[in-house]
Amino acid sequence: MSEQSPLDLAEGDPFGPHNLPYGVFSTPDEPGRRRVGVRIGDSVLDAGAAAHALGSPYAALLAQPSLNPLLAAGRTAWRDVRRALTAWVTVPAHRADIEPLLHPLSAVTLHLPYEVADYVDFYASEHHATNVGHIFRPDGEPLTPNWKHLPIGYHGRSGTVVVSGTDVVRPSGQRKAPSDPAPVFGPSVKLDIEAEVGFVVGTPSEQGSPVALGDYRDHVFGLTLLNDWSARDIQAWEYVPLGPFLGKSFATSVSAWVTPLEALDAARTAPPARDFDLLPYLDDSAEEEPGGYDLRITVEINGEVVSEPPFATMYWTAAQQLAHMTVNGASLRTGDLYGSGTVSGPEVHQRGSLLELTWNGRDAIELPTGKRTFLEDGDEVTLTAWAPGPDGTRVGLGEVTGRIVPAREG
Secondary structure, X not given: OOOOOOOOOOOOOOOOXXXXXXXXXXXXXXXXXEEEEEEEOOEEEEHHHHHHHOOOOOHHHHOOOXXXXXXXXXXXXXXXXXXXXXXXXXXXXXXXXXXXXXXXXXXXXXXXXXXXXXXXXXXXXXXXXXXXXXXXXXXXXXXXXXXXXXXXXXXXXXXXXXXXXXXXXXOEEEEOOOOOOOOEXXXXXXXXXXXXXXXXXXXXXXXXXXXXXXXXXXXXXXXEEEEOOEEHHHHHHHOOOOOOOHHXXXXXXXXXXXXXXXXXXXXXXXXXXXXXXXXXXXOOOOOOOOOEEOOEEEEEEOOEEEEOOEHHHOOOOXXXXXXXXXXXXXXXXXXXXXXXXXXXXXXXXXXXXXXXXXXXXXXXXXXXXXXXXXXXXXXXXXXXXXXXOHHHOEEEEEEXXXXXXXXXXX
């Protein structure tokens, strides 16, 4: 009886040929050699070696230590490479060439798959923004007057974007409670998560030339799960008047896998109804395809599910965020990453941060490892997600995991 091929996947595998996310991996025998890989089931296909074996014109593009050359190649190349990969893992005649190039996922090391150019984080969930407004401005309007007229965002730090599995050192900084006479310095005592989705830019744009809503697919290669760790106490003291700085810049974790936009066509969905007419550059009412994505996210702390945020509820879409980010003429670079902002739904169990889940520490959540208001040293946070795929399938998004380790003495 012949051994089952790793290409013979169980029915309904969320990482089947309908998905094929991209990553970068190395093997134990060549730890210093990074290669572009494509996930199929619980295996990783060496994409460059496969392209060479099958005579693909994209062999040189895939035989790289990073996804950046593929990202920069543009939409036609993205489509052609995806079609070729789909054939390589589904056509029986290719099996003899492809099977020796598959590596068990458990046996490889996954790396940050692209070189992050710039990082921008948005604030696109009305439910999250409303909750935060109620927490910090209980007697005022929860949303600022501009919130439903433009996607609010800020520029983060690209150098501290790390791949899933990287430990997160508890940050230190200034903090000051309202009752404290003066600020103190020390490790954050309100370390939090932000369950987000990140969008990875491939094709750059020229400085001075805005990117229109309809050009979103020409510039964005794919999406990835993202956890934008947040030190709420440091942020609360520093953010007036300029916004997040040290409270955010210490670490942003992303999945090792980037799911191409084409894999998520069946998950496109209309965003929530708008309460105000949008300015023309943000008005997506006449766009051919809906701008939202139906992604179902799960947040676990120490293996216990604490939240299930629905991405379909996001008020601002990725295309609108891209249009707003460039409307002033700011250019895109290959490897730019922009985050959706915390994903939260209308229900308590759909809130994507501990700030909301515990109402800024007022209501502790129960875990098998004890009560939590914010993260403790040793806590491990894992985000997973899936989206509806073609013909009733599910498209899995690669997980993003991080473990909190104690602050370091300066």
